[in-house]
Amino acid sequence: MTYRKFLARALTVAALSMLGNPAQSAVLIDFSEVGADLVVSVSGTLDITGLTHLAYGGSSTGASSINSGASQDYLIFGASAAPIERYDFINTRIPVFAGTFSATADFTTGDSFYFWNSNTNSARLFLEDSFVSGSALNATMTFLNTTLVDIGGINTGTITLANDTIEFTVNANTGGASVPAPLSVALFGIGLAALRRARHAT
Secondary structure (H helix, E strand, C coil): HHHHHHHHHHHHHHHHHHHCCCCCEEEEEEEECCCCCEEEEEECCCCCCCCCEEEEEEECCCCCCCCCCCCCEEEEEEECCEEEEEEEEEEECCCCCCCCEEEECCCECCCEEEEEECCCCCCCEEECCCCCCCCCCEEEEEEECCCCCCCCCCCEEEEEEECCCHHHHHHHCCCCCCCCHHHHHHHHHHHHHHHHHHHCCC
């Protein structure tokens, strides 16, 4: 195999590999407009090492919901009625929601997971009692006939925990489709160009 052929194949494989595995934080909370509906999802793995375990937090009700207001904000992915535990991670309110909104989801699936945020208490996470640090979290909730404008907007960004991160993202009118990172697209183009040059050289 010539050097050019080897280089072309190596670049193409690397580019395709990166396209198949877009970089993201360990936990991603995404707000996507899918048609006329709003889909909120949580995915990834969560390391809770170093978080302050507060106490047994009762049981989830199965009622997934969003609330943003003057005194508190929360996101509840409550697909099950499992016992939950509370974890404290910062002693301040995190400005995730840009407006005021309150609604119960029409549909929900996956794990129970709460993100709780208030003026009087620390920001907290609520997880199922059986959750093991480093395990995967996957849940969705769907609000019919709801848009990002209706909920007043989301302040995107990354929250740093003791040993992990949570990233808030928004995909307006994309149906939740992922967009490849620019670096991945560039590498893919380089790989194809090198492959074409190698073919012409033979």
